[in-house]
Amino acid sequence: MAGLLRPDAGSVSVLGIDALSNPVEAKRLIAWVSDEPMIYDKLTPFEYLEFVAGLWSMEPASAEVRARELIEWLDLGPHAHERCQGFSKGMRQKVALAGALVHEPRLFILDEPLTGLDAGSARQVKDVLTERVRGGATVILTTHILEVAERMAERIGVIDKGRLIAEGTLEELRRQAGGAGGSSLEDVFLDLVAQQSSAA
Amino acid sequence: MSQPATLTWFARHETRLLWRRWISMMTAGKRSREPILAVVAVVFVALIHLFAYYLIAPVAEAGISPDKTTLVVLTGAAFLSCSLMLSQAMESVTRAFYAQADLDLILSSPASARRIFAVRMMAIALSTTLLTTVLAGPFINALVIYDGSRWFAAYGVILALGALSAGFAIAVTVALFRCLGPKRTRLISQIVSAVVGAGFVIGAQAAAIISTGSISRFNFLRSEDFLARAPEAAHFFWWPARATMGNVTALTVMLGIGLSLLALVILVFSANFGDHVVAASGEAYESKKQQHRLAVFRPASTGHALRRKEWMLLRRDPWLMSQTLMQILYLLPPVLLLWRNFGDDLGGLLILVPVIVMASGQLAGGLAWLAVSGEDAPDLVASAPITERAVIVAKIEAVLGAVAIVIAPLLVAIAIAAPMIAAVALLGVAVSASSGTMIQIWFRAQAKRSNFWRRQTSSRIATVAEALSSILWAATAALVAAGSWFALGSALIALLTLAGAWLVRPRQANGT
Numbered sequence: 001m002a003g004l005l006r007p008d009a010g011s012v013s014v015l016g017i018d019a020l021s022n023p024v025e026a027k028r029l030i031a032w033v034s035d036e037p038m039i040y041d042k043l044t045p046f047e048y049l050e051f052v053a054g055l056w057s058m059e060p061a062s063a064e065v066r067a068r069e070l071i072e073w074l075d076l077g078p079h080a081h082e083r084c085q086g087f088s089k090g091m092r093q094k095v096a097l098a099g100a101l102v103h104e105p106r107l108f109i110l111d112e113p114l115t116g117l118d119a120g121s122a123r124q125v126k127d128v129l130t131e132r133v134r135g136g137a138t139v140i141l142t143t144h145i146l147e148v149a150e151r152m153a154e155r156i157g158v159i160d161k162g163r164l165i166a167e168g169t170l171e172e173l174r175r176q177a178g179g180a181g182g183s184s185l186e187d188v189f190l191d192l193v194a195q196q197s198s199a200a
Numbered sequence: 201m202s203q204p205a206t207l208t209w210f211a212r213h214e215t216r217l218l219w220r221r222w223i224s225m226m227t228a229g230k231r232s233r234e235p236i237l238a239v240v241a242v243v244f245v246a247l248i249h250l251f252a253y254y255l256i257a258p259v260a261e262a263g264i265s266p267d268k269t270t271l272v273v274l275t276g277a278a279f280l281s282c283s284l285m286l287s288q289a290m291e292s293v294t295r296a297f298y299a300q301a302d303l304d305l306i307l308s309s310p311a312s313a314r315r316i317f318a319v320r321m322m323a324i325a326l327s328t329t330l331l332t333t334v335l336a337g338p339f340i341n342a343l344v345i346y347d348g349s350r351w352f353a354a355y356g357v358i359l360a361l362g363a364l365s366a367g368f369a370i371a372v373t374v375a376l377f378r379c380l381g382p383k384r385t386r387l388i389s390q391i392v393s394a395v396v397g398a399g400f401v402i403g404a405q406a407a408a409i410i411s412t413g414s415i416s417r418f419n420f421l422r423s424e425d426f427l428a429r430a431p432e433a434a435h436f437f438w439w440p441a442r443a444t445m446g447n448v449t450a451l452t453v454m455l456g457i458g459l460s461l462l463a464l465v466i467l468v469f470s471a472n473f474g475d476h477v478v479a480a481s482g483e484a485y486e487s488k489k490q491q492h493r494l495a496v497f498r499p500a501s502t503g504h505a506l507r508r509k510e511w512m513l514l515r516r517d518p519w520l521m522s523q524t525l526m527q528i529l530y531l532l533p534p535v536l537l538l539w540r541n542f543g544d545d546l547g548g549l550l551i552l553v554p555v556i557v558m559a560s561g562q563l564a565g566g567l568a569w570l571a572v573s574g575e576d577a578p579d580l581v582a583s584a585p586i587t588e589r590a591v592i593v594a595k596i597e598a599v600l601g602a603v604a605i606v607i608a609p610l611l612v613a614i615a616i617a618a619p620m621i622a623a624v625a626l627l628g629v630a631v632s633a634s635s636g637t638m639i640q641i642w643f644r645a646q647a648k649r650s651n652f653w654r655r656q657t658s659s660r661i662a663t664v665a666e667a668l669s670s671i672l673w674a675a676t677a678a679l680v681a682a683g684s685w686f687a688l689g690s691a692l693i694a695l696l697t698l699a700g701a702w703l704v705r706p707r708q709a710n711g712t
Contacts, residue, residue: 002579002582002583003582003583004579004582004583023587024585024586024587025585026585027583027584027585027586028585030583031583032579032580032583034579038576038577038578038579038580039576039577040509040513040576040577041576042512042513042516042517043509043512043513047512050497050498050505051505051508051509052580052584053497053505054500054501054502054504054505054506054508055502055505055506055580055581055584055585055586056584056585057501057502057585060496060497060498060499060500061497063497064496064497067497083516099580
């Protein structure tokens with residue numbers, strides 16, 4: 001979906017744009033953040049955001065305003081002009097996240113975005129994602145911390161051994177798992193995976 | 201089985217790590233390649249022995265006496281080996297300082313850190329000596345067969361020089377560390393290592409060009425003028441050469457000096473080595489503040505943003521700077537040749553053309569690897585709204601731009617003396633650099649930028665194709681400059697090499 005791999009079969013449509021026939025326009029709407037932050041050790045956060053803005057062909061003046069806002073908002077201000085090589089995992093994650101936010105995408109694909117973040121930073125990330133969803137954006141995130149999915153997600157997909165075995169709201173998944181009304185996502189997940197294993 | 205945490209126990213651990221690291225480097229981490237590596241190693245050793253016998257036989261048949269010419273040539277070879285070993289040892293010490301690896305484990309364990317660092321220093325000396333032994337061994341063996349067992353002493357000389365080089369490299373690097381601090385030591389020691397490595401070869405070549413107008417180092421060393429200025433045959437300066445020829449006293453002194461220096465260095469520095477490594481690893485995590493507090497976003501097209509990023513990363517990579525310096529150093533002899541022949545001898549200028557063309561091909565190949573395979577954020581670039589073709593084009597432009605900056609001054613200097621030769625050289629540089637770049641693009645495989653030094657092992661085909669293409673385009677340019685029709689044949693072989701590389705290129709998992 002992010003344009004990293006060519007699908008073997010089927011089609012991919014991103015907000016109405018065919019990602020296979022028009023990948024550049026589809027990518028314009030997407031931000032992809034991997035679990036290993038994709039940043040450059042020899043660039044500063046400010047230079048990194050300038051580079052990302054350049055890749056997404058943003059108008060420099062507005063991109064700079066947006067970059068400065070993000071740097072301040074993510075508490076990267078004191079380190080904005082330091083090379084990223086000395087940054088902690090959490091700070092690197094914040095820089096990568098700022099890169100994803102700077103071009104104002106409408107679809108976020110985030111792989112374990114809270115890994116390595118301290119409690120404050122994790123809250124900041126969750127807040128901004130919630131705010132983006134309220135603003136009309138879509139967020140797809142993968143996580144092994146099921147409480148995060150339970151609390152944040154409107155729809156949840158359960159992947160077991162690389163295959164999507166269930167997808168829906170938490171209520172729909174509870175029904176599918178045959179569990180009690182108040183069972184946690186963790187219980188639902190374990191039940192669904194167990195059913196899948198016994199069926200196989 | 202040795203007792204845990206003793207010197208022999210640590211030595212066993214270090215040897216196992218060294219061996220596995222070497223195997224991994226030679227096979228690019230693919231275990232299936234290990235049998236092939238064994239076969240290649242046997243064939244390589246056999247071939248280099250054949251080559252050595254071919255070279256040594258006529259010399260040995262004529263008789264090898266300890267006259268001044270022999271002593272000069274042997275001393276020259278010893279200096280060459282020593283400069284290479286010193287360079288390798290400095291590189292190893294620097295790597296030992298700055299690689300985090302198992303540092304935390306070692307220093308947090310109750311084992312003696314002094315002991316492990318002593319073993320590590322010995323390992324540096326051993327690995328330094330082994331490489332030279334592998335390269336020089338066949339020549340020594342050939343001399344033993346043709347001229348007697350006295351030449352076995354040459355192995356002792358290599359051991360002495362290896363110990364001397366390692367001891368000196370450790371002492372110099374620690375001294376740099378104490379004087380300049382961890383920040384500057386890395387860059388300076390890498391540059392010094394590069395300069396030392398190429399220093400003797402290039403220095404001898406430069407002396408040859410200045411004094412005799414010839415590019416041959418051995419002609420220079422054997423020239424009457426040089427022999428007349430060299431010390432008398434009985435002088436102690438020739439002791440390494442005498443030791444190589446089996447003089448027991450000289451060999452004992454050499455071994456005594458080399459091993460004593462290494463032992464002294466280990467004794468003095470192993471206690472504090474850990475502190476330096478800790479300080480160096482701290483530096484790796486220390487941020488560098490840029491002078492861009494008032495920086496603003498500059499307007500740029502997508503391609504320009506990519507090019508600017510590549511150039512910025514190249515500029516900020518001190519290790520890469522030392523590698524580039526090596527390339528520039530190898531251009532020094534042709535520059536001297538240019539200076540010597542400037543304006544009145546176009547024949548000399550012709551020699552410059554292939555050298556520049558080959559250097560640009562190799563330089564472009566290295567930079568292309570960094571820009572394409574060494575991309576630190578491949579997924580970011582792949583997920584950006586820009587076609588893969590546009591990304592590749594921008595990276596090619598970045599690489600060729602960097603090559604142009606290095607090569608342009610030479611081309612301008614040639615153009616002043618001989619515009620036509622400069623035009624040919626320019627064309628050759630463009631084709632050779634483009635070929636090197638294209639080969640790296642065809643064989644791109646995601647890797648860490650810091651693995652640049654072992655890039656050759658990731659794809660042997662790419663390495664061979666890159667070297668062949670540089671050599672063939674260099675030959676083509678030289679033949680064109682000389683007005684020979686053979687240039688067509690050389691160009692055709694170069695094109696066939698490129699076509700062959702393109703045909704066997706690995707399939708890329710292309711994005712959309």
